[in-house]
Amino acid sequence: xxxxxxxxxxxxxxxxxxxxxxxxxxxxxxxMAHAMGADYIEQDVVLSRDGVPVIxxxxxxxxxxxxxxxxxxxxxxxGRFYAMDxxxxxLRQLRVHERSSTGESGEELAVYPDRFxxxxxxxxxxxxxEEIDLIAGLDRSRGCRTGLYVELKGPNLHLQAGMDIAEIxxxxxxxxxxxxxxxxxxxxxxDGATLRRLRHEIKTPLPLxxxxxxxSWGEDTTTDYDYLRSPxxxxxxxxxxxxxxxxxxxxxxxxxHSGEVQxxxxxxxxxxxxxxxxxYTFRRDELPMGIDSFDELLDIFFRRAGVNGVFTDFPxxxxxYLQQSGAPGS
Ligand code: CA
Numbered sequence: 406x407x408x409x410x411x412x413x414x415x416x417x418x419x420x421x422x423x424x425x426x427x428x429x430x431x432x433x434x435x436x437m438a439h440a441m442g443a444d445y446i447e448q449d450v451v452l453s454r455d456g457v458p459v460i461x462x463x464x465x466x467x468x469x470x471x472x473x474x475x476x477x478x479x480x481x482x483x484g485r486f487y488a489m490d491x492x493x494x495x496l497r498q499l500r501v502h503e504r505s506s507t508g509e510s511g512e513e514l515a516v517y518p519d520r521f522x523x524x525x526x527x528x529x530x531x532x533x534x535e536e537i538d539l540i541a542g543l544d545r546s547r548g549c550r551t552g553l554y555v556e557l558k559g560p561n562l563h564l565q566a567g568m569d570i571a572e573i574x575x576x577x578x579x580x581x582x583x584x585x586x587x588x589x590x591x592x593x594x595x596d597g598a599t600l601r602r603l604r605h606e607i608k609t610p611l612p613l614x615x616x617x618x619x620x621s622w623g624e625d626t627t628t629d630y631d632y633l634r635s636p637x638x639x640x641x642x643x644x645x646x647x648x649x650x651x652x653x654x655x656x657x658x659x660x661x662h663s664g665e666v667q668x669x670x671x672x673x674x675x676x677x678x679x680x681x682x683x684x685y686t687f688r689r690d691e692l693p694m695g696i697d698s699f700d701e702l703l704d705i706f707f708r709r710a711g712v713n714g715v716f717t718d719f720p721x722x723x724x725x726y727l728q729q730s731g732a733p734g735s
Contacts, residue, residue: 420685430449445551458577470499656706
């Protein structure tokens with residue numbers, strides 16, 4: 406059953422900014438997401454060696470920066486360049502580009518070939534404080550209020566390096582006046598223990614989102630995602646978090662032989678426990694199996710599954726979809 410209009414307008418969360426159009430987590434991508442009307446803009450946060458929170462999706466630098474050329478010899482034994490091994494003034498020297506991977510003969514390949522070209526070296530790594538200044542400044546000049554959706558990356562890896570990323574990020578949020586704005590800031594993490602600490606020990610008033618991956622991905626956590634997706638796991642999450650951020654393929658399972666959409670019970674089970682559901686990642690250029698268009702994908706998630714918001718690389722397309730749907734507040 407599909408309903409003609411959506412009763413509550415779901416949230417548009419700009420995943421790493423308007424990253425479908427500009428290199429992820431650059432201030433340019435964040436400004437563009439702001440202009441496109443995103444309700445929330447996402448910040449993935451890692452720490453520099455000197456403990457400054459910077460905006461970067463990976464705890465590594467090589468997939469989105471020129472670190473291997475600028476600092477050859479600074480990789481660890483696993484061949485990777487860890488952001489936490491570089492001081493802020495070193496990170497400032499790096500140029501950010503579209504996400505790339507290394508091809509079979511060592512060449513650099515764009516992960517999303519139709520996006521912004523790999524070549525131009527126009528962008529740097531922002532700090533969390535700088536990004537908040539940008540968003541708050543645009544809120545003022547454009548007369549609106551945009552939310553922050555902050556992910557704590559690799560909390561255990563940071564702890565091993567003697568740095569408490571949860572405390573440090575909360576300090577910056579407090580300094581910028583966002584520490585007590587539960588209506589405007591979400592905190593998200595793959596690590597359940599970190600979220601429990603935020604709720605029960607640190608007692609942040611900010612809403613918390615438990616990200617749910619697949620156990621096979623090897624996230625920096627001992628969290629068991631198969632368990633978290635079960636009714637018992639969701640009941641447990643409801644004891645420390647306000648919602649879940651599942652992978653979209655944990656909700657949309659594909660289509661059967663007659664073309665009927667197959668959904669898991671995850672959204673319904675989460676709702677039973679009063680949990681918000683914000684799945685990731687909605688990409689026009691990476692549609693799940695059996696899906697023909699971005700609008701079809703959005704129809705399935707907003708009208709059939711009934712999620713509360715989506716992380717998307719294309720915030721303009723999701724905002725436009727919601728506007729066409731006549732969702733209130735759009
Ligand atoms: Ca993220």
